[in-house]
Amino acid sequence: MPDSINLNKLHPIDFREVLGRIGGDTSFLLELLDIYFQEYSKKKQLLDEAITQQDFTQVGDIGHSLKGASANLSLTRLLRVALLIESAGREKKLQSAQEAACILELEIRTLKDFLARNRLEDLP
Amino acid sequence: MKILIAEDDPISSRILQKNLKNWDYEVVQARTGAAAWRALQDEDLRLSILDWMMPGMDGVEVCRQIRRRKKYKYTYIILLSAKDRKQDIIAGLSAGADDYMTKPVNFLELRARLKAGKRIIELEDKLIFIQNQLKDVASRDSLTKIWNRAEITRFLSEELERGQRERIPTGVIMLDVDNFKKINDDYGHAVGDLALLQVVSRLKRKVRKSDKLGRYGGDEIIIILPNCPQTEIKKVGERLRLAVGRRRIRTELNTIPITISVGCATSDLPGTSSAEKIIKTADRVLLRAKEQGRNCVVAAGDAQKTALEQKNA
Numbered sequence: 001m002p003d004s005i006n007l008n009k010l011h012p013i014d015f016r017e018v019l020g021r022i023g024g025d026t027s028f029l030l031e032l033l034d035i036y037f038q039e040y041s042k043k044k045q046l047l048d049e050a051i052t053q054q055d056f057t058q059v060g061d062i063g064h065s066l067k068g069a070s071a072n073l074s075l076t077r078l079l080r081v082a083l084l085i086e087s088a089g090r091e092k093k094l095q096s097a098q099e100a101a102c103i104l105e106l107e108i109r110t111l112k113d114f115l116a117r118n119r120l121e122d123l124p
Numbered sequence: 125m126k127i128l129i130a131e132d133d134p135i136s137s138r139i140l141q142k143n144l145k146n147w148d149y150e151v152v153q154a155r156t157g158a159a160a161w162r163a164l165q166d167e168d169l170r171l172s173i174l175d176w177m178m179p180g181m182d183g184v185e186v187c188r189q190i191r192r193r194k195k196y197k198y199t200y201i202i203l204l205s206a207k208d209r210k211q212d213i214i215a216g217l218s219a220g221a222d223d224y225m226t227k228p229v230n231f232l233e234l235r236a237r238l239k240a241g242k243r244i245i246e247l248e249d250k251l252i253f254i255q256n257q258l259k260d261v262a263s264r265d266s267l268t269k270i271w272n273r274a275e276i277t278r279f280l281s282e283e284l285e286r287g288q289r290e291r292i293p294t295g296v297i298m299l300d301v302d303n304f305k306k307i308n309d310d311y312g313h314a315v316g317d318l319a320l321l322q323v324v325s326r327l328k329r330k331v332r333k334s335d336k337l338g339r340y341g342g343d344e345i346i347i348i349l350p351n352c353p354q355t356e357i358k359k360v361g362e363r364l365r366l367a368v369g370r371r372r373i374r375t376e377l378n379t380i381p382i383t384i385s386v387g388c389a390t391s392d393l394p395g396t397s398s399a400e401k402i403i404k405t406a407d408r409v410l411l412r413a414k415e416q417g418r419n420c421v422v423a424a425g426d427a428q429k430t431a432l433e434q435k436n437a
Contacts, residue, residue, distance in 0.1 A: 021228065022139060032139065035135050068177075068227055073135060
């Protein structure tokens with residue numbers, strides 16, 4: 001994992017912040033998370049293709065897009081990873097992009113596990 | 125009020141849509157800059173939230189396109205971006221955005237900023253309304269409320285140009301109230317004004333919607349008749365003469381007879397290519413109608429019968 005981040009100290013999602021943004025509507029949050037996961041599947045495939053083809057512009061754009069979506073849902077750990085992907089793309093760093101793509105996959109799993117283990121109403 | 129959300133990120137778009145609907149906006153959505161531009165062809169879409177980064181045409185380019193157009197009412201633009209450096213904000217506002225917000229959006233702030241946008245649009249609407257009212261006042265005769273001389277002359281020039289393009293003749297009728305000075309002298313200016321108003325009212329009922337009436341000066345009225353050839357205009361003039369002269373005008377004290385003299389000219393005659401020339405021609409034949417005893421119609425180019433013969437026919 002790159003030195004610049006230490007994700008373990010962060011919650012996968014800042015519920016207080018995101019619910020504040022969407023008026024405390026938990027069912028709406030679930031709808032948004034569903035959209036996020038659907039979009040993620042498409043973007044991850046595009047990201048892998050872009051890394052294979054060393055299309056750094058595309059890598060940067062996907063990172064930017066993931067950054068916006070993660071920030072909207074206060075997905076704090078995924079937001080950090082998206083920033084790494086965006087920077088790797090802008091700075092044309094292939095290895096950093098490959099590493100960040102692997103972390104992205106892990107963090108998605110972490111988020112899904114976290115959501116499966118916890119009821120939204122009980123979360124901090 | 126209608127509002128455009130141009131945002132390619134489905135989550136951001138969905139959150140915006142939900143909030144805006146809760147605030148009673150009618151939401152139109154676009155996922156690309158090109159789709160946003162197409163949606164903005166709707167003149168009722170006056171508020172827009174544009175994401176900077178979109179596939180194809182980005183939000184900044186959409187801003188520039190909006191500001192380039194001339195005939196549309198003002199569109200208030202809030203540009204959204206994750207870019208929060210000073211130079212990005214300056215670039216966004218320089219491209220024509222009215223406001224700039226960084227993502228993720230604080231919705232209380234967005235709501236307040238949209239209210240500011242609505243105020244600007246409402247002020248612009250009021251300004252346009254007053255401007256149109258002033259324009260109308262400046263274009264109309266204060267007594268009769270028909271077009272004034274400057275405006276009717278402008279209409280005539282436009283109509284002649286259109287007629288030349290489409291090869292259709294334009295008719296001009298110049299008329300005045302017979303012995304108008306005597307009406308003013310005998311009954312006073314208030315009755316003179318009343319007579320003029322009555323004449324205008326009777327004329328209005330006898331012309332087509334596409335015809336335009338103007339006060340050329342004093343008691344002279346000019347009527348522009350699109351698509352009216354020389355073979356037809358005299359019949360129109362005669363109809364107007366009869367409509368005005370058929371009934372006396374009722375004043376507070378009595379009734380008085382009223383008649384008009386009418387001069388007609390059309391652009392399918394030689395020497396009538398400009399507004400000035402055709403008015404001059406209509407004025408000249410109006411003078412002939414006066415000379416021939418008033419209460420008659422004379423058309424330019426009509427050599428078959430004298431006005432007097434027609435009146436006696």
